[in-house]
Amino acid sequence: ADQPARGGTMNIIVQPEPPILQLGLNQQGPTQTVGGKIYQGLLTYDKQLKPLPSLAESWDISPDGLTYTFHLHKNVKWHDGQPFTSRDVIFTTTKFLPEVHSRARANFARCESITAPDDYTVVFKLKEPFPSFINAFEVASAPIIPAHLYDANTDYKNNPANATPIGTGPFKFKEWVKGSYIHLVRNDDYYKPGLPYLDDIYFRVIPDAASRALALESGQVDQSQYNDIEPFDVARLKSQPNLNFTTDGYEFVAPVSWLELNNRNAPLNDKRFRQALMYSLDRQFIRDKIWFGLGQVATSPINSHTNNFEPNLPKYTKDVAKAKALLDEMGLKPDANGVRARIRFLVMPYGETWQRLAEYVKVSLKQVGVEVTLENTDVAGWVQKVSNWDYDMTANFTYQYGDAALGVSRTYVSSNIRQGVMFSNTMGYSNPKVDELFASAAKENDPVKRQALYSEVQRILVDDVPVAWLLEMQFPTFVSKKFNNVITTGIGVNESYESVYMTKR
Amino acid sequence: MNAVAVSSSSAPSPVTAFPNRQPLLDVRGLSIALPPSADRELAVDALTFTLNPNEILCVVGESGSGKSMTAHAVMGLLPVPSVRVAAGALLFKGNNVLTMSEPEQRALRGGRIAMVFQEPMTALNPLMRVGDQVEESLRIHTDLDRTARKARVIELFAQVGLPNPAELVRSYPFRLSGGQRQRVMIALALACEPDVLIADEPTTALDVTTQKQILDLIRSIQAERQMGVMFITHDFGVVAEIAHRVAVMRHGKLVEIGTADEVLNRPSHPYTRQLIASVPHAMGDRPPFTPSGEPLLLAEGLHKTFHVGGGLFKKGKEVTAGKNISLTIHPGETVGLVGESGSGKSTLGRSVMGLMKPDSGRLLYKGTDLLSLDRRAFRPFRREIQMVFQDPYASLNPRRMVGEIIAQGPIAFGEAPAQAMARASDLLAMVGLDASAAKRFPHEFSGGQRQRISIARALAMGPSLLIADEPVSALDVSVQAQVLALLDDIRHRLNLSMLFITHDLRVASRVCDTIAVMQRGSIVEMGPAAEVFGNPQHPYTQSLIDAIPGRGWEIPADLSHGEGVSA
Amino acid sequence: MQSMNFWRAYARNKGAVIGLLIMAVVVVLGLFAPLIYPESPWDMVNAPFLGPMEEGSLLGTDTLGRDIASGIAHGARVSLLIGLTSTAVALVIGVTLGALAGFFGGWVDDTLMRFTELFQTIPNFVLTVVLVAIFTPSQGSIVLAIAIVSWPPLARLARAEFMALRSREFVQAAITTGQSNATIIFREILPNSLSPLIVSSSLMVATAVLLESSLSFLGLGDPNAMSWGYMVGAARTVIRQAWWMSFFPGLAILLTVLALNLIGEGLNDALNPRVARKGKA
Amino acid sequence: MAGLPRFLAGRLIKAIVILFAIVVINFLLVHAAPGDPAMVMAGEAGAADPKFVEQLRQQFGLDRPLLEQLATYVSHVATGDLGFSYRQQQSVWDLLLARLPATLVLTLTAFVFALVVGIVLGTLAAVRAGSVSDSAITVLALLAYATPIYWVGLMLMLLFSVQLGWLPAFGYETVGGGLSGFARMIDIGEHLLLPALTLGMFYMAVYARMTRASILEVRDMDFVKTARAKGLSHGAVVVRHVLRNAILPVITVAGVQAGHLIGGSILIETVFAWPGLGRLAFEAVLQRDYQVLLGIFFISSVMVIVFNILTDLIYSLVDPRIDLAR
């Protein structure tokens, strides 16, 4: 590429239109993508999830793992000209986020104290060691909010400042034409001299998937992310000469999809049955034909991009004979119709791809003698049924937030079996050994020992099959070849884009 | 009413006065072919006749005899290609219409030859102002400018006796009465001063009083303009009223043609004779009825108002169909209920049948007030009071066998099915049908036969009172006569009382002992038939009787008995 | 004897005969689908994205390798079953309400007709979609939803017939001979109102088949039953790569609906000949 | 026309009654739907602790008695509040309003196309009844009538967009094309062609068949005989007398269907990715977003009612026999 130079406008798809741009108050994908340019966190993470400086210039962690000290950049100004200081960080992490941001609340609740020795230093003291703490400071997990605008009024949700978000990021909010576009402009007072390069970013609302693909193809927009492009369109767009394609930049969210199995209901309560399930699925086929090649067959509960992934685990590949043998062993013999067991499958109401998956599962299980009945619901019904454990089998996926303690253990530990709560341990899996391993791993400061603990828990889980993991999901990102330096870190499209520049033609 | 009332039996026909003049219309050997699916091959078969200037030629014949087809052929209005002229020539002033080019034919149509149709209710375009419809004809056939045409339309409307012509031209057809519409049609026909006017039963759909006015109008205009008029009708009264010459048709063939006097008073062809014999007329030999004993039915102060077109949110308009009606029927008496359409005759009949409840009044049958009875309590009276309906095609369930239809009433009242069926056969014999009829379906019978089945069904219940609502008005004259004779016969034999509803005064005079005249919901006059006809008291009754067409004509004595009834 | 007449009248309409033939093929296909294709139509029996006549698959395979010909055969069962049952349910609802309204008139009629009007005001496809979506797609809910949107025209027709027939003289005659309401409704009126109802319901079967296919196209079919609309809907996204996946099932719907319409017209010709009878005096 | 205000008032009352009934149906359906909206909100917010759910339930009045909830619902609808889409995180009314114009453009174009072409074809067929062109039109109409419209759409797209590349395959306009004024209209027009044609096709068939039947019927009526007896030419009879009368029933049916077109547009907008209500409905179906579905259900019923009133007005202009005041 040539020399970075100032100037240029980037058009990015945003879908669905975010309800609000105040990133503290809403963490939906689109809000993050737009808000990530306006707001900043203390840190960001590279593709290997190593922390990188953002608002914090540098940081140190005490050897006992209990004290985290952050040194802030000094010449940072809010978009309204007010200086950014440790007061903002203290307000954000002690008052604002615990009130409105559930994930941040859980994290900062681990702190015994949060203090600011001076205007540019913040010290977090933990109650007990929690090495994953360092992974909770990117812009969506802990966006820093201007205290001078929010501290006076505790009704954060109705603060008038929400309409004109003020951050420290390289781009400033300019205009929002609802239903059409959000316009951000270059922050000329950005604390890194010469940055950003781009003059404007437009986020364009294009509700229709086909139109989005078309807009990319024709160059009317320069970037798409997450689910903007349907899996079946990806192959075609990949061959477009004007577009770069990547699945990088989602390392921080690192989603894993699975068939969620209600461990309470027979025959799903039997490990052998769940293993048989794993043996009856051709997950490569699922990746190739249902997700059109997007994703990777998951070999572990932990995404291979997430910290503490263990590569050496026993693998499940499709093996009908093995599956049948397991079922035989359980005593599930085929009846006159060749049916060994009957289970219900609650189809995940998130579009056609998931419907196809359900159909595939139905057919695959039939081959081993398990009769699956598909049931459809809406999101409300799905959430209600799953969170109240009223299902046999469904599909689901979660984000792992770069760390097993932050995004993985919640699915499997028995302390998180909470009726009525979505994305908890809804399948009711309970294994004291697993609970214990996750607990000690979370506070283990020694990376080697920690890895050993996590490897062990992965081995147990893979054998227990509390859920039938399908894919490490990948999201397609398409970026026009005119733009450089776009996907550089593990938070990808949510980055600040301070160093993105346009090739002049 | 009108001074022009020339009785054709006395006045000579104009044609005899100018025998050598070229005929306006000369029909030679006209044959009209029907499609293969039709009931016969030729609608009109080698028909030959002429129409002269300044004469009214009446074409008579029973339904389906080909009268309309002939008229349509002259107008070039046959529904080609299914119906077409197969042979013959149609000369208008010596030129064969059939070989003319389409534009030439169009110039004749509506210009030199005009036509008036039977149904005034449907013959006008409902979406166009009546004035415009007449003006349209002027635009085609004359070169008058717009204002002149408008003036001419108003003039025409005045000529045909339409009230307030200047305003009426702007009306839509639905605002006009049947008579007014027929006048508009006549104005339309006369617009271009045609030489020939063809009128296809122009009065059949009208009340007698209106019919009389229209007949008078046609006759006076014909005389004034010396037109040739071809007047199609099936009513010998009308023929007697206006015809100069008469042509009689049957099965598409001309059976007889001659002056009105010849055909009406000295018919030569047997078919003509039979037709004339069937024309209803009072039976002179009928003994005067003397009421004896308690009245069978006594109606007192009946009222009935209909609310039409209303709904949840709108108020409809009201129609009074019964206003303080009082009436008595004695055992063995036949009461005729006459009056024009909509006067409330059927409403009264249906009230007696319990098919409808009057709003107030009393209706005593053998002393019991029928109106006070609920459905269940009324039921026993169903055996006593029975009905014969008007439309022989609609009054029999097409899906049930005749035997069942007759037997179902008695069965509903507990008679053993086998016995009821046996009695049905007897009844069929009594009304002159074969016993095998019981196993057939209604559609296999003719109109007259169906009416006999209807009568048998009513008789099966063993009634004392029979209500006959226009039982013969849907039938051809010849069949009419047979059914009337049957009713008369049965009435005598079973000593039935009868409420006979009709709008035809000649029919009423033939079968009724007593006549009640209804007008707009009220009975305006009631008395013995002879008195009501001979010496009508109420002006409305007078106008009704006055309007009977052909009153001046007496059916030839040799035909007034006997010959009317045949297969 | 009457049935001979009926046949002659029906057979005079060439289209109707063709319709009957197509329908016969569809019915046979539906009846014998499990024999012709013993495998479930959901089974991935072959490689995905095979075109017609490739690798021994007659009409090709879909994105997951399911056989399209098998899907069409099994889909015939689903379409016909849903078409027929929903029409039957609609007939029961429609004729009952229409008959009551037409026979009793007055406030009964008023109430029932306002009710019918309400259902006619609601755009019926939208209502079907809403009903099926909310009551979760299953053969039962689909049949019910289609019936719920389809009965109003039948009710109106039945009402019109009943009203007309009720004032017909033969019904009045039945009243005057003391027949009970039930006899009048079932023996006098119903048989005579049957032919227009039969004609309409044959057309309604066609509409129901279309409706079902449209629902399935939107992903609102019974997720456990392979239907034609589902096949078109699922193939919609890959139409650029694989035309056959949506072409053949679409053709199957077209032919079936066409056949039903042709049959309806034939029945109309045979059952409701325009009687040009002029009962005149 | 003195009766016009009264007529409108009457229709308005009737419309309100019907709308009320529809709102009640909506309410019942909302309650029949499985799932608890509060739970979804909480679940999707990622923070579903039972206390939060309870708080939401209170906030949305879900803990009140049913009748009270109905009253609230009705009053909300009266103020244009049709609920909230949890999937889209927007008020349903906003979603609908954003999509309405595209749908109106599509349905009205399709409607006009269907009506004009349908009547013209029907008339041609009827005038030449029994001829080759009559048979051709009849067959065409029958095919258009029997084909699932979404499939026609796909096939047309395959032909004109994929194979021939003449027309855009989907969408409302060239996204972000920066076109304005006339150029933009042309652009939208190009996009509109296929979907409108497809959507109109079915109705075109209906109107063609109806017009043909209606003309054949009117042609046999007495007043047509009268017109011919005047000496009018064949063409003049058809145009001046037959057509006007024959079109009346077509207008009635068309008016009723104009409102129902929105149902068909669900399918067509899905096929052609037309960003209207129908497409919104499809997305709502896929995601089982009942709130949005019910909103579409409501708004399309309103459209039907509006069209019905319009039809009656037009009808009364064409047919002097109709007296609106009655």
Ligand SMILES: Nc1ncnc2c1ncn2[C@@H]1O[C@H](COP(=O)(O)OP(=O)(O)OP(=O)(O)O)[C@@H](O)[C@H]1O
């Ligand atoms: N369009 C037609 N197609 C076939 N047959 C027809 C048609 N019109 C009339 N007919 C038949 O032609 C014959 C003559 O009919 P036409 O209308 O001339 O009788 P009519 O004497 O005018 O009878 P009416 O007194 O009932 O008017 C009848 O047998 C009738 O059934």
Ligand SMILES: Nc1ncnc2c1ncn2[C@@H]1O[C@H](COP(=O)(O)OP(=O)(O)OP(=O)(O)O)[C@@H](O)[C@H]1O
């Ligand atoms: N069921 C009904 N509903 C509303 N109005 C009716 C009803 N039956 C009769 N009428 C009206 O009541 C009036 C009297 O009708 P009715 O049938 O008794 O007259 P009619 O003397 O028998 O006439 P016609 O000679 O034509 O049979 C008419 O204006 C008619 O329109």
Ligand SMILES: [Mg+2]
């Ligand atoms: Mg005639």
Ligand SMILES: [Mg+2]
């Ligand atoms: Mg009467």
Ligand code: NI
């Ligand atoms: Ni005598």
